[in-house]
Amino acid sequence: MENNALLSEDQALGVELLRLTALLYFKEALMAQEYETCRELIDTAKGLGVNPGEISTVIADYLKTDGPGRQKGNRLRL
Numbered sequence: 024m025e026n027n028a029l030l031s032e033d034q035a036l037g038v039e040l041l042r043l044t045a046l047l048y049f050k051e052a053l054m055a056q057e058y059e060t061c062r063e064l065i066d067t068a069k070g071l072g073v074n075p076g077e078i079s080t081v082i083a084d085y086l087k088t089d090g091p092g093r094q095k096g097n098r099l100r101l
Contacts, residue, residue: 042071046081053085 045068052060065078 038072042068042073045071045073046077049078050081050085053081054088 045064049061049064049068052058052064068078069075
């Protein structure tokens with residue numbers, strides 16, 4: 024019985040790692056201005072259980088950054 028509990032914890036950890044990796048890839052695509060891949064990455068992230076709020080947070084963080092290639096007029100200041 025304990026092995027089943029550990030397996031479930033390992034599976035939960037694996038799913039969480041996949042979710043975080045999907046969000047990281049999405050964030051990296053935004054930073055590299057590879058917008059054509061963002062839709063696919065968002066769909067993949069949603070399929071792994073990422074909620075829309077987490078995706079919105081990544082987008083908001085991107086809009087606040089002073090990344091390379093970003094024009095000053097495109098920066099959002101809150």
